[in-house]
Amino acid sequence: MTAHQLILKQRAELLAVLCGGGSAEPLDCVLDLLLACEVLVWEDYLSIRVVEKPLCSNVRQLFDVVYDKGEDACSLLLAAMNQVLPEEQKAGLCFGKECAVLGKNRPDTATLTLLADRPVLVRKLRDNIDGALNALLTTGCFTIKDCDAVQLPVYTPSQQVRRLLDQVRFKGETAAKTLLQYLEQTETTRPNPEDKENHLSLHTQKHKYCLLYQKKLRSSVAAQSHSLSTYGGTGRFSLDDIYTDGLLEVMDGSGETLTLGLEDVVGPLGTLNEDADTVLVSGEAGSGKSTLLQRLHLLWAREALLTNTFLLFPFSCRKLNSEHRELSLKELLFLHCCWPDRSQDEVFQFILDHPNLALFTFDGLDEFKQGFTDEERHCCPTKQVPIPILLFNLLQGTLMKGVMKVATSRPQAVGPSLKHYLRKEVLLKGFSPGGIDCYVKKHHSDPAMARRVIESLQANTVLLSLCHIPVFCWIVTKCHQELLGGQDVIPQTITDVSLLVLQHFFQRKSPQPQGVLGKAWLEEHLDTVLKLGQLALEGLEASCYVFSGYELQRNGLTEQDVSLGFLIYCNDLSVTDCKRYEFLHITLQCFFAALYVVLNRNSDRSAVSRLFQPQYRQLSGLSQRCLGHCIDSSVEEVESHVTETPNLQITAQFVSGLLSQRHHNLLLECCPTAVRERKVKQVVKSLSKGMQRHFKSIPRPVEGEKKSMHAMPSFVWLIKCIYEMQDNSIAQDTMAKLDVEHLKLTYCNIGPVECTALSYVLKYLRNPVGLQLDNNSVGDVGAEQLLPCLHICHSLYLRNNNISDEGIRKLLEKGMKCESFQKIALFNNNLTDACTQHFALLLKSKQNFLSLRLGNNNITSQGAEQLAEGLSYNQSLQFLGLWGNKIGDRGAEALAAALKNSTTLIWLSLVDNGVGSAGACALAKLISQSKTLEQLWLNKNCISREGVECLIEALKMNSSVKEVWLRGNNLSPEEEEELSKQESRLTF
Ligand SMILES: Nc1ncnc2c1ncn2[C@@H]1O[C@H](COP(=O)(O)OP(=O)(O)OP(=O)(O)O)[C@@H](O)[C@H]1O
Structure with a gap:
């Protein structure tokens, strides 16, 4: 060639x-x-x-x-x-x-x-x-x-x-x-013939140093990522033993959701902005973001993934918080990740010259003290600047353009200014139901024990839904003895589950031979709990998650307290001079902070209500005094930027849970009843006020439209707090004041846990609503959690929610018994022919059901035949959508025959279903008989001239049909032109 x-x-x-x-x-x-x-x-x-x-x-x-x-x-x-x-x-x-x-x-x-x-x-x-x-x-x-x-x-x-x-x-x-x-x-005269060789040997020499550096970096990254912090250095599990794939999704340019594998996080799939270098992995607290990065690091270190990445530099925003020096990029890389033993300049030059061979990761952007801003530009790799400027310019690509960066964050912490610089946003949605099973089996080497834990989860679906969040899956699995041993309170909330972990750790260290804790176990350990709680709260208020030995000492924490295991040594790649500690997981830090707010008798009276204020960003006097060193003086004046809302929101959720009547006995001796009651009142008042704020934001309905509320970000959080309290009357009082016909919660990260809480509260709505939950991660377990509020939903929108036949079976079983339930939209889920019999039953038994939309699932002719069975008995359905299934001619024939006698059908869509002329002729019969049908959608099928002629004949006898859509069928442009002249209601 x-x-x-x-x-x-x-x-x-x-x-x-x-x-x-x-x-x-x-x-x-x-x-x-x-x-x-x-x-x-x-x-x-x-x-x-x-x-x-x-x-x-x-x-x-x-x-x-x-x-x-x-x-x-x-x-x-x-x-x-x-x-x-x-x-x-x-x-x-x-x-x-x-x-x-x-x-x-x-x-x-x-x-x-x-x-x-x-x-x-x-x-x-x-x-x-x-x-x-x-x-x-x-x-x-x-x-x-x-x-x-x-x-x-x-x-x-x-x-x-x-x-x-x-x-x-x-x-x-x-x-x-x-x-x-x-x-x-300077002796660098015209090149002589050996120059190339000289250069080559110089090149290989440099290359050698880079290879040596790569080796050192790989081994230090491998050592850092080998085990999980939540296993507290017990050495019982390596990441390899326990790592379970989470659900990863990305939305492509056309709004379609794609499922990703770990290897695709850095790959091109789902790229929205080719010019940007930063991939964001976002997910709720405890959804496994840090663990996912850790897995990426480990696989890179072993050369099993990211093989095109020559050097990988892992950063933790938590640790960057405590870097107060001004650093150059070079210092950042070498001081915080790995120091090259030789030729630092050459190694750095190599990185500058080959940005495409490097990858930087930043874990926990939400934990970084300062919120992202692109106000100050910096592009010089050798100039020393404050860490936030360095970090933000790396993320923007002003500095080190071409280096791929992967950052993780909770979704709430990612504002529009950062989104602008993202190559793509990958959503981590925790474990799938299969993932939970797999995790439990990995955790328990004894298969009988694993089976018992799985069975107990299946018997308590609320707990099962919590396990979709890996951190709670870890707690539940770790505390299986407490769980299986039978509790006074059946765990239902994140507070219940976190109390299990507290009990578990105290039990482990219990002086009694059998390690059995008495009823007053919390009271016995109150002193330790308060000390840990104070440290936790001060830390959260100052965005501080890493503590020095001195801080522990100042809070009165002893070696013995530390040995309980709630605090662990902090893994640190950088060179540090003293031991540092962090909580086993940040969720636990939030829990201890909540315990402190609830149990501390001396806390100021506004501590509870402040937690529920939307702008709780001010440092309390206490944390300013004690953790002053955590706050860089240079950022003090911008401290109002400090956003720790997600963690303080979780803390508020725990406070609500701890003040629940369910834990009254446990707290009885630890907190005087009058104080507890005052705090309960404060929580209830704050929740009610918060909800009122939302309700006030509901716009007046435009004429002809339903009164609708689009949930604001903290709506779901308030609902979760109410759920933690487990007090029906609070839920009832709150919902009594909500007066809408449509509740929109699309793209709100609603998973099974949120469904449990929503359902618990919404069931008290006074009038039926349309509940729109499109584009969340409800799944089968979440769908089941929605059952208690189904009676109050006239419409349920669950497009794109990973729901399969089993979830639908349970939903419809209940739906059939709910008088108000009239519409369901399930576009883009995982439905097959196995669920159509349930829809048939619903259609048969509910003669007020109006709308069924099942587009973009996997329903074939068999499923359509089953649906038809139900449809032939139904005299209420107005809208039937099956866009993007595979029902073919056989399915179309069955549906047409069943709908022939319908006196209600207005709209039918069989777009993209492999329907040919035979199907079209059958639908023609439906047209010729129907007096109500107005729109028939048949785009993207394989109907030829013969089929269209049948439709034209039928339309001659029909005056109700307004449009028949036939774009993208087997017709030539000439045929389309000719046929549309014959019948103007046809659209090609
Ligand atoms: N893929 C996984 N496989 C096994 N265990 C996991 C996985 N993901 C998370 N876990 C467990 O859940 C715990 C919490 O996960 P992780 O810290 O990664 O969550 P996160 O999303 O980073 O949380 P946060 O936003 O609160 O920092 C881990 O320490 C581990 O025990």
């Missing part, structure tokens, strides 16, 4: 390797070589390397220019790419016959010499720019302005040299001579 053909055939692949990493360095190196061997002249170069244009259009222009120059030029381009690209990127590409990219005749002017030697000069001058500029400045060839333009910090050193060479060329022969003289003086 000729070089011409090779370029044409592999154009896309060559384009991808030259600009894949986002760095212009490979392209610039290729251009240097082509200029040197005169494939390109200066004008070509200027037309190709236009900085304002995206890199890929520069590369395309290069291909076009060289292509037009003929076969020799093409083969030299391929040879240049072959020389420049690293081996791993060349796999699968063909560069044609071996061909050296050599200079032509020796040039006779200094300007041309600079061009001919450009590739070598770029390398030589890289470490010598200051000297060269000085020489040009002192001889008057350059002005200060020229020097500044060359040394803009946004350029890498190689790019600075190229700008210097371009500027010298622009200045003319004297400048070129001056530069060559300078190079001669």
Whole structure:
């Protein structure tokens, strides 16, 4: 194959390797070589390397220019790419016959010499720019302005040299001579034949240092990510033993949800903004974000994943919080991740030159003290700046463009300004039901015990729904003895479950031989609980999650308290001088903080109500006094930015739970009844006020529309707090004041746990509502949790919620008995023919059911036949949607026959169902008999002329039908034109 053909055939692949990493360095190196061997002249170069244009259009222009120059030029381009690209990127590409990219005749002017030697000069001058500029400045060839333009910090050193060479060329022969003289003086004269070899050996030497660094980084990352913090360094489980895949989703450009594997997190799937380098993994508290990153790190360290990533730098925002020095990027990488034993400069240069080979991860962006802002730009990798500026500019891509970054955060902490810089947002939705089983089995090596735990979860579906959140799955599994041993209170809430973990840890350390705790176990350990609680609360208020030994001491925490296991040593990649501690998990820190708020007799009277205030961001006097060091003086004035709302919201949820009547006995001796009651009143009042705020925000309905409320972010949180209290009267009082016809909770991260809480509260609504839960993660377990409120839903919208036949079976069994229940929308779930019999039963038994939408599921002709069975008995259904299933002709025939006698059907959609002319003819019979049908949607099927003619005949006898949609069927444009003339109600 000729070089011409090779370029044409592999154009896309060559384009991808030259600009894949986002760095212009490979392209610039290729251009240097082509200029040197005169494939390109200066004008070509200027037309190709236009900085304002995206890199890929520069590369395309290069291909076009060289292509037009003929076969020799093409083969030299391929040879240049072959020389420049690293081996791993060349796999699968063909560069044609071996061909050296050599200079032509020796040039006779200094300007041309600079061009001919450009590739070598770029390398030589890289470490010598200051000297060269000085020489040009002192001889008057350059002005200060020229020097500044060359040394803009946004350029890498190689790019600075190229700008210097371009500027010298622009200045003319004297400048070129001056530069060559300078190079001669510094012994970096014209390249001799050995220069390439010298350079090569230098290159391999540098490469060796980078490889050594990679090895060191890999082993330190492997050591850090080997075990999970929640297992408290017990060594009982490694990450390999226990890691269970969570549910990962991403939304593509068209709004479709795609499921991802771990390997796709960094991959192209779901990319929305090609220019951005930051992938955000967002998920609720405890959904497994840190664990997922840890898994990525470990697999990289073992070379089992991310094999194109040469260096991976893991950062924890929690730990970055305590870095108060100003650092350069280099210091950040080496001090916080791994220190190169040799040649720091070379290693750093390698990173700067190959951004596409590096990956930075930032865990827990929501834990970072300062909220993201893009107000201050910084692009110099060597300048020292405060950590927030460094971090935010990395995320934006102002600094280290081309380096892929993966950050994790709770969803609430990601504002629109950060979203703007995201390549994509991956949602981590916790464990699937299968994932829970798998996790429990991994945790319990004894299969009988695993089975018992799984059975007990299945018997308590509220607990099962909690287990979708991995941190609670961990607690429930860990505390299986307490769970199976029988409790006074059957665990229903996150507070109940967290009390189990408290009990579990105290029991472990109990002095009694059997380790049995008495009824007053909380009272016995009150002192420790309060000390831990105070530390936890102060930490949360100051966004501080890592504590020094001194802080522990100041709070009176002893070695013995620490040995209980709630606090663990903090794993730290950076060089630190003293031991640091953190809570086993942040959820536990929130729980201890809540215990402190509830049990501390001396706390100020407003402590409870402050937790429920929307803008609870002020530091309390206490935390300012005690954790002052956590607060960098430079950020103090912007402290109002500190957002710890998600953790304080979880704390408020725990406070509600602890003040529930259910735990009255446990708290009895720890907290005087009068104090407890005052606090209960404060919670109830705060919840009621919070809800009122939401209700007041409901807009007046536009005429003809239903009065509807779109849930604001904290609505679900308030509902969860009410649920934690487990007090029907509070739920009832709250809902008595809500007067809407439609409640919209789309894209609100509603999973099974939220469904439990919603259902608990909404069941007290006074009038039926339409409950819109589209685009959440309800799943089968969540669907089951909704049953208690189904009687108050006239419509249920569950589009895109991962619901399968089993979930639907339970929902419909209940729905059949609910008089108000009239509409259901289940577009894009996992429904098959196994559920259609339940719909048939519903249609038969409910003669007031109005709307059934089952689009984009997996229903075939068999399912349609079953549905038809129910439809033939129904005299109420108005809307039937089966868009995007596979019912075919047989299914269409069955439905048409069943609906022939319907006196209510208005709208029918069988779009994209493989329906042919036979199906269309059957539907024609339905048209000819129906007096109510107005719209029939048959787009994207395989109906041919014969079928349409049947429809036309039928329409002659029908006056109710307004439109029949037939776009995308088996008809030629001429046929479409002719047929639409025959019947104007047909749309092609
Ligand atoms: N994929 C997983 N496999 C096994 N266990 C997991 C997994 N994900 C999470 N866990 C368990 O749940 C605990 C909490 O998970 P993790 O800390 O990763 O959640 P998170 O989303 O980062 O929480 P937060 O937002 O509160 O920081 C882990 O310590 C571990 O015990």
